[in-house]
Amino acid sequence: MPWYLYLALKQLFPTGKRLTFFTVISVLGVTLGVWVMIVFPGVMGGFGHKYRGLIVDTQGDIQVRASGLVRSAEVLQHLAKIPGVIASTPFAEGIVMLSNGNRPSFPGIQGIDLGHVEDVIPLRRHIVRGSLDDLDDDTVILSAGLANSIGAWIGSKVQVVSPATLEKMQRDEVMLPTELTVVGIFEIGHQQLDSSVAIVTLRRMQDLYDLGKNVHGFNVKLSPNEDVIEAAKRINATLPPMSGLRARTWMEANESFLLALQFEKMMVTLITAFVTLVAVFLITSLLLTSIVRRTKEIGVLASLGAKPTQVALCFCFQGMLVGVFGTVLGVTLGLLTLKNVDAILQGLLRIAGDWEAMVAIYQFSQVPAYITASEIVSVCAYVVGLSTLAGFIAAWRAAKLKPVEALRSE
Numbered sequence: 001m002p003w004y005l006y007l008a009l010k011q012l013f014p015t016g017k018r019l020t021f022f023t024v025i026s027v028l029g030v031t032l033g034v035w036v037m038i039v040f041p042g043v044m045g046g047f048g049h050k051y052r053g054l055i056v057d058t059q060g061d062i063q064v065r066a067s068g069l070v071r072s073a074e075v076l077q078h079l080a081k082i083p084g085v086i087a088s089t090p091f092a093e094g095i096v097m098l099s100n101g102n103r104p105s106f107p108g109i110q111g112i113d114l115g116h117v118e119d120v121i122p123l124r125r126h127i128v129r130g131s132l133d134d135l136d137d138d139t140v141i142l143s144a145g146l147a148n149s150i151g152a153w154i155g156s157k158v159q160v161v162s163p164a165t166l167e168k169m170q171r172d173e174v175m176l177p178t179e180l181t182v183v184g185i186f187e188i189g190h191q192q193l194d195s196s197v198a199i200v201t202l203r204r205m206q207d208l209y210d211l212g213k214n215v216h217g218f219n220v221k222l223s224p225n226e227d228v229i230e231a232a233k234r235i236n237a238t239l240p241p242m243s244g245l246r247a248r249t250w251m252e253a254n255e256s257f258l259l260a261l262q263f264e265k266m267m268v269t270l271i272t273a274f275v276t277l278v279a280v281f282l283i284t285s286l287l288l289t290s291i292v293r294r295t296k297e298i299g300v301l302a303s304l305g306a307k308p309t310q311v312a313l314c315f316c317f318q319g320m321l322v323g324v325f326g327t328v329l330g331v332t333l334g335l336l337t338l339k340n341v342d343a344i345l346q347g348l349l350r351i352a353g354d355w356e357a358m359v360a361i362y363q364f365s366q367v368p369a370y371i372t373a374s375e376i377v378s379v380c381a382y383v384v385g386l387s388t389l390a391g392f393i394a395a396w397r398a399a400k401l402k403p404v405e406a407l408r409s410e
Contacts, residue, residue, distance in 0.1 A: 002310075012318055026283045026322040027329065030383060033276030034330025035337065037379045038371065040272050042338045043345075044265035045375070046368030054188060055250040060120045062232050064088075065217025066244040072113075072215045075245065079218065082235055084226045087119035090215040092205040097161040098198060099177075100150040107146050107196040109160075111205020111215075120221040123186070123199070130154050130184030137204045141184035145195030156182045160198075162208040178208060220247070276383055283322055284390040319391015323384040330383070331376060338369040 012023045064079065072090040079088040092111040097104055114135065117123060124132045128144065135141055140160070142152060152158055159177035180200065187194050206212065222231050228249045235247035337344065345367045 002313075012321055023322070027326045029279035029282045030276070030323055030326025030387060031330040031333065033272075033279040034327050034379060034383050035334045036275050037269070037272045037383070038331060038334025038376070039337050039341070040268045041265055041375065042334070042369050042371035043341060043367065044268050045372075046338075046341075046370040048262065048265065049370035050189075050368035052250065057122055057126070058188065059250060060089075060219035061222040061226075061228050062220040062235065062247050062249055063217055064220060064235065064239075064245055064247045066246070068244060069211060069214035069216065070243065070245060071213060072218070073213075075218060075243075076116075078238070079220060079235070082231075082238060084222050084231045084234065085220055086223050087116065087221045088218050089113050089116035089120045090202060090218050092202060092209065092211055092214075092216045094162065094205070094209055096163075096198070096208065098146075098150065098158055099161075100152045100156055100158045103150040105146060105150050105196070107143070107198050109162075109198045109200060109205065109208070111200050111202040111208075113202045120219045126186045126188050127184050128187045130182075132184060134183035135199070135201060137201050137207075138180060139183040139200075140180040141186060141199040142182055143194045143197040144185050144187040146198065147182065147185050149195065152182050154182055154185070158182060160208065164208060164210045178204075180204075273382070277386065279326075280383075280386040280390045283319055283387060284393050316388065316391040320384065320388040322391075323387025326387070327380050327383045331380065338371065341369045342367040 012020065014020065064075070076088055076090065079085050090113050094109055095106060096109045097106055098109075099105070112121075112123070114132075118132075127141065130141065132141070140158065142158075147153065150158070157179055158181075159179055161177045165177070184199075186199070200208075202215065206214070220235070222228065228251070232247045232249045232252075239245045239247070
């Protein structure tokens with residue numbers, strides 16, 4: 001090992017002594033900066049990742065729908081022939097009045113095709129009570145919040161009134177509410193969906209809304225690693241122009257919310273990057289202070305034959321080492337925090353009384369966390385690079401010292 005690198009290590013971590021003030025403060029500053037850059041973007045990225053998974057779990061990778069009603073059989077056959085499409089399922093949706101005794105609610109209702117829904121949407125995974133196998137034309141599955149709000153449970157009889165039913169009543173037709181038995185309760189983890197959704201069979205939904213054999217659209221699942229945007233373009237290029245059908249990716253269908261999350265994550269990343277920059281300025285200041293204190297020592301080294309570049313490398317290497325150690329500690333602490341971020345934030349927000357407000361804004365009952373390996377590598381490269389630059393600034397100052405002037409320094 002070159003002597004100037006060895007000297008840099010000894011100045012940072014002296015043998016048999018406690019760590020120097022410079023080492024502790026510098027490494028701690030970088031550690032906290034990296035921790036912030038891992039945790040805050042990780043939480044914001046978690047919301048985006050969670051929302052993406054939620055959309056795909058409830059709508060598929062692509063949704064094909066028209067402004068009006070469409071026949072399902074012909075479109076299903078057409079979608080099956082498109083490269084990249086591995087499954088599709090029709091759906092119909094609307095709003096109904098659903099009541100249990102004297103407790104009414106107005107949830108969204110969706111009719112699913114029991115023969116194909118599991119090929120696209122993993123609905124069975126989210127059912128916490130009852131079973132999807134029990135769903136038929138005379139039964140219904142409710143979201144957990146909806147079931148709780150109307151006091152329904154497995155086996156409860158609920159009455160459903162659709163707009164089509166009300167329309168028939170206005171024509172003086174004798175119509176009674178449709179009675180369905182609750183056979184399942186599901187919970188996805190999204191506050192809005194868990195509080196206002198009911199699921200019935202596609203035939204029951206068509207009957208409630210007088211759709212005949214028509215549906216409102218189709219959820220499509222793609223092959224793994226298939227480009228969603230390109231697949232949507234292929235589907236749109238092959239759909240009959242007169243059908244009015246259009247394929248939209250999960251990103252297009254939720255563009256506004258995703259853009260808001262992306263903007264928030266970008267702003268948080270930018271702010272945390274400046275926080276780390278402040279910590280790096282601290283390293284520069286401490287290194288410059290160290291140079292002033294060691295002016296004579298630098299003069300002795302120069303008089304013994306040390307080249308200015310070697311003296312400079314000694315201080316530059318100190319900055320890089322501080323960056324490396326601080327980054328390792330910061331990443332470790334950040335990943336541990338992200339692993340337990342739900343419990344930590346829930347505790348803090350409940351103490352502050354803001355937990356309900358956060359749930360109302362982001363619609364998630366749990367705080368997600370997600371950060372990619374490329375983001376971690378970017379943070380590491382950014383911080384180590386800045387720390388090395390901080391050392392270089394101090395090194396440039398040390399390299400300019402002349403031996404005679406340094407030895408004269410008091």
